[in-house]
Amino acid sequence: MSFSSDVKQELAQVPVLSDCCAQARAYGMLLFGRMFSVSEISFVTENENIAKLYCDVIKELFDITPSVSSGVSKYTVSVADEADRKRILEFFGHSESDISLRINRANLPEDCCFGAFLRGVFIACGTISSPEKNYHLEFSVSYKKLCNDLIQLLDEVGFAPKYVKRKSSHIVYFKVSEKIEEFLTLVGAMNSTLELMGIKMHKDMVNHVNRRVNFENANLSRTVDAAIVQVEAIEKIERTVGLESLPAPLAEMAKLRRDNPEVSLS
Ligand SMILES: [Zn+2]
Numbered sequence: 001m002s003f004s005s006d007v008k009q010e011l012a013q014v015p016v017l018s019d020c021c022a023q024a025r026a027y028g029m030l031l032f033g034r035m036f037s038v039s040e041i042s043f044v045t046e047n048e049n050i051a052k053l054y055c056d057v058i059k060e061l062f063d064i065t066p067s068v069s070s071g072v073s074k075y076t077v078s079v080a081d082e083a084d085r086k087r088i089l090e091f092f093g094h095s096e097s098d099i100s101l102r103i104n105r106a107n108l109p110e111d112c113c114f115g116a117f118l119r120g121v122f123i124a125c126g127t128i129s130s131p132e133k134n135y136h137l138e139f140s141v142s143y144k145k146l147c148n149d150l151i152q153l154l155d156e157v158g159f160a161p162k163y164v165k166r167k168s169s170h171i172v173y174f175k176v177s178e179k180i181e182e183f184l185t186l187v188g189a190m191n192s193t194l195e196l197m198g199i200k201m202h203k204d205m206v207n208h209v210n211r212r213v214n215f216e217n218a219n220l221s222r223t224v225d226a227a228i229v230q231v232e233a234i235e236k237i238e239r240t241v242g243l244e245s246l247p248a249p250l251a252e253m254a255k256l257r258r259d260n261p262e263v264s265l266s
Pocket residue numbers: 018019020021022024110111112113114116
């Protein structure tokens with residue numbers, strides 16, 4: 001399994017302690033799912049447990065049992081009945097005549113709800129790279145205004161995310177490892193945070209050792225370069241005035257160097 005699905009697996013199991021946060025998490029999952037409109041409310045996932053969570057969330061809040069279809073490697077969960085879809089939209093303060101999908105902040109009444117909401121959003125449309133490779137966490141959003149609202153919300157809680165358009169998707173992302181750790185902590189993925197920090201420490205140590213080895217190799221090659229210059233000079237003296245013209249201790253040193261060019265005499 002990828003690191004991303006490990007994180008989602010963990011997030012699916014984070015207990016929700018209050019009604020306000022249960023609604024905020026459900027809102028994040030639904031709003032950032034595949035579709036959230038009167039004609040379709042649906043969610044696609046590769047993970048069976050996440051599909052089950054989506055069903056449970058809808059069942060608990062609305063007493064509606066969504067339909068699930070499974071394809072080659074994914075599950076599609078959807079609310080089949082139009083009256084049910086209208087009821088869900090109304091509950092979250094959305095209207096079937098809304099022109100564009102936006103985050104309705106009334107669904108995040110308390111500070112505690114931000115983490116639960118963002119957990120739902122990440123479950124719905126987030127991915128994270130394996131920290132062994134690089135540090136990258138992103139959300140892929142289908143609608144520009146909804147994406148802008150998410151950027152603003154992440155900004156408010158201190159994440160300073162970046163934006164890029166990729167094909168028809170709006171991508172919100174951050175690449176700073178500390179921000180990724182903070183985000184995972186905020187949404188309740190403690191084990192994943194610790195795993196990321198452990199991998200980061202290991203990578204930093206390997207980098208440090210490599211830098212040290214490179215530094216020592218560079219020193220060694222400087223020593224060798226210096227020895228070559230010295231040997232050339234000694235040979236020139238031998239060819240011209242002879243080593244015996246040097247003071248005795250220096251002549252001794254020159255012979256040693258000439259016969260042992262690889263040894264550091266410093
Ligand atoms: Zn709350």
